[in-house]
Amino acid sequence: MVTLSDIRKEAARLMQAADAGPVLDDLSCALIAFAVRISVTTLDSEGARHHARLAMDLGASTGQLHEVVLLVSGLGVHSLFEGTRLVNSLSVASDAASAAPPLDETRQQLWEKWIGTGGYWQEFEREVPGFLATLLKASPQGFDAFFRYCAVPWKSAHLPVLTKELISLAVDATPTHRFLPGMRLHLGNAMKLGAGRIMVMKALEIAAAAPEHPGVA
Numbered sequence: 001m002v003t004l005s006d007i008r009k010e011a012a013r014l015m016q017a018a019d020a021g022p023v024l025d026d027l028s029c030a031l032i033a034f035a036v037r038i039s040v041t042t043l044d045s046e047g048a049r050h051h052a053r054l055a056m057d058l059g060a061s062t063g064q065l066h067e068v069v070l071l072v073s074g075l076g077v078h079s080l081f082e083g084t085r086l087v088n089s090l091s092v093a094s095d096a097a098s099a100a101p102p103l104d105e106t107r108q109q110l111w112e113k114w115i116g117t118g119g120y121w122q123e124f125e126r127e128v129p130g131f132l133a134t135l136l137k138a139s140p141q142g143f144d145a146f147f148r149y150c151a152v153p154w155k156s157a158h159l160p161v162l163t164k165e166l167i168s169l170a171v172d173a174t175p176t177h178r179f180l181p182g183m184r185l186h187l188g189n190a191m192k193l194g195a196g197r198i199m200v201m202k203a204l205e206i207a208a209a210a211p212e213h214p215g216v217a
Contacts, residue, residue, distance in 0.1 A: 002178040004208055010180060011173075011204055014187055021196015024203065028163055030055035031068055032203055035167040036210040039072040041177040044211050064158040071153040071164055072171050077146060078179050080135070081128050088134045107136050107143075114147040123188065127181035165190040166199065170207040 024032075034051040037044040052065055103111060115121050115132065125132065136143045153164065169186035172179045187200060 002180055004173075004175060004178070007173045007178060007180065007183065008201075008204065010184065011187060011200060014184060015191070015197045015200060018191055018200075019196045020198050021194070022199060024166070024199045027055060027058040027060060028166065029202065029206060030058055031060060031064070031159070031163065032167050032170045032206045033209075034065065035068050035072050036171050036174050036207050038069060039171045039174065039177070040075050041171070042174055042210050042213055043216055044214055045216065047211065061158065067153050067156055067158040067164075068167060070156075071167060074150050074153070075171060075177070077150060078177075078182065080142075080146065081131050081181075084135050084138060085128075085131055088130075088138065103136070107140055110140055110143055111136060114143070123185060127185045162190060162193040162195060165193060166195065166203045169200070170203045173204050173207040174210040175208065176210070176213055 030051050034048055034055055036042060037048040037051060052060075055065065056062075121132065132143075135146065154161075165186045169183050169190060171177065172182035172186065190200060
């Protein structure tokens with residue numbers, strides 16, 4: 001079991017050599033608070049409405065708020081990560097059957113299109129080992145759709161990339177989610193973009209304050 005204490009300890013470990021860095025501004029705090037409440041693992045509609053209004057009072061546009069929604073809607077891919085690898089492990093009946101055949105032309109083209117030699121996906125592979133190749137093997141359509149959908153909020157430019165990384169690490173660290181592979185990945189990205197210990201720990205503090213899922217009537 002992963003606890004909130006585990007999350008804080010892991011974040012501290014990853015930031016051992018990091019500077020304190022700048023504080024997190026009020027607008028970013030409001031956007032992160034909105035994000036963790038509108039995420040599928042929390043869906044606190046009233047709390048999300050409160051923090052959305054607060055963000056707008058601080059200058060946020062509806063375009064920025066919707067970009068947050070698109071970003072956190074991608075949390076469903078964590079089911080894809082874990083479920084794909086689980087099903088694959090169950091499907092392997094023998095050592096001979098587990099040997100992956102060469103990629104056919106369609107799959108090879110998709111791999112080159114979306115993965116290539118990008119450094120980001122090498123870091124992703126360290127956190128979610130085997131997922132990308134397994135998804136491509138199981139469903140080329142799912143592989144293509146995964147990249148297309150997840151790319152949408154990162155291609156639009158309503159919010160700074162650093163803010164999106166802080167939002168992403170926060171929703172991964174909420175009490176009702178606690179997905180450490182994603183938290184580690186986004187924390188590393190945030191630090192590369194200039195976040196220090198103060199900024200990251202504030203985002204995690206906001207995440208820890210997210211309520212339990214109240215249900216949707």
